[in-house]
Amino acid sequence: MPHRKEREIWSVSELVSHLSGLVDRDERSKAVWIQGEITNFIHHTSSGHMYFSIKDQSAKMKAVMFKWSSRFLLFKPKNGDQVTIRGELYVYEKDGQVQLKVLEMKNSGQGDLYSKYLQLKERLELEGLFTRPKRQIPTYPRRVGVITSAQGAVVRDIITTMKRRYPLTQIVLLPVAVQGMHAVREISEAILEMNRLADVDVLIVGRGGGSLEELWAFNEEVVVRAIAESLIPIISAVGHETDNTLSDYVADLRAATPTAAAEMVVPDFQEIAQRFESLHTRLYHSSIKVIEGKRSKLHSVLERPIFQKPGERLEQYSQRLDYLERDLRSYAQSKTAKSALKVEQLSSRLYRLRPHQSIISYQEQLSRLCRDQLRAMNATMDREGNRLERSLEKLDALSPLKVLKRGYSVVYRFHQPDLIASTSQVKLGDLLKVRMQDGILKCQVFGTEEQGDE
Structure with a gap:
């Protein structure tokens, strides 16, 4: 199985x-x-x-x-x-x-x-268009440019919101088609025109919500590059929060809706006013606190005796000044008297020492010493001159030049300073120099003779 x-x-x-x-x-x-x-x-x-x-x-x-x-x-x-x-x-x-x-x-x-x-x-991501440095949105814009359709709720919402929040800002509207065959050209040209005029601080570019086809103008490369190349910072406000266009990626700031863009581009005047009021209140209370502190300090200073009876202190200082003046005068008189006495004593001592007679004696002694020194220097020079003359006579007797005058000569190699003292130091053809009394002979060796071969 x-x-x-x-x-x-x-x-x-x-x-x-x-x-x-x-x-x-x-x-x-x-x-x-x-x-x-x-x-x-x-x-x-x-x-x-x-x-x-x-x-x-x-x-x-x-x-x-x-x-x-x-x-x-x-x-x-x-x-x-x-x-x-x-x-x-x-x-x-x-x-x-x-x-x-x-x-x-x-x-x-x-x-x-x-x-x-x-x-x-x-493609635009690889090009780095979406990661370029973003331009700073001004906090308090003077003029805001709006590029959107002239009809519809979007432009009304933007204007209403901005006027409600910050009525000081001026709005420059440049109406364009936001969908259809002319939308891309009008939007890109509007951005270029705003940059050419350079009359606004920030731009809002956007429209209301819609389908992908209706929002497509804001995905076109021409519009995206116009936003990227703008010198004016741009807020993209296209569609609703769930809508994403390429303009959103390249813009300096993305708003979920056009109304949100209007709220982002300008501050809330009421909040500024409240903050100003808060700062004003804080400044007021701070100033009151400082003033009260200074007043209290001033009151404490004024309570001092010197400020209560300033005349008494002045009288004391005046009396002390009189005493100091008296002491100074007494000290000056005493010091002057002592100095006069000392001068008198020094004059008497100087008279006793008769310095004029001492000076005359020292001058005579100096003249005598100068004469003695001069005589000694002359004698030394005569003695040393005689010695030098005798030494020169001995040197002259030993000088090689004296020997040359007697008919002798000195032989050197032609290109070297070596002295030739023997025939064994040369060979046939050598070039030599012969120093005579009155000059040098340039010679060549043609032969040699030993002593006794003459």
């Missing part, structure tokens, strides 16, 4: 893990495009993640879109929306269910336009 193979029994965890591995290894599950209807939509505001199901007439699958992917949505999803989704399959092991992790989602009717939006956004 054949042996029956024992059945393999898996745990639930093993089976789910095996299923997860199969999905992970399948490359087709990494880039899945699905079209369907959203149902069971839940948006967790605390985490920012979105949980929903995607269905068609025959099937339904759970899906999740995490916060870092949902922030790029150009619309707010809701139940019943027909959407196109790009995502990847994965197994949520706790429930053992295959789910779709959504990476990108768009309304089904916006496919081509949304793709164009993403492509342009990626």
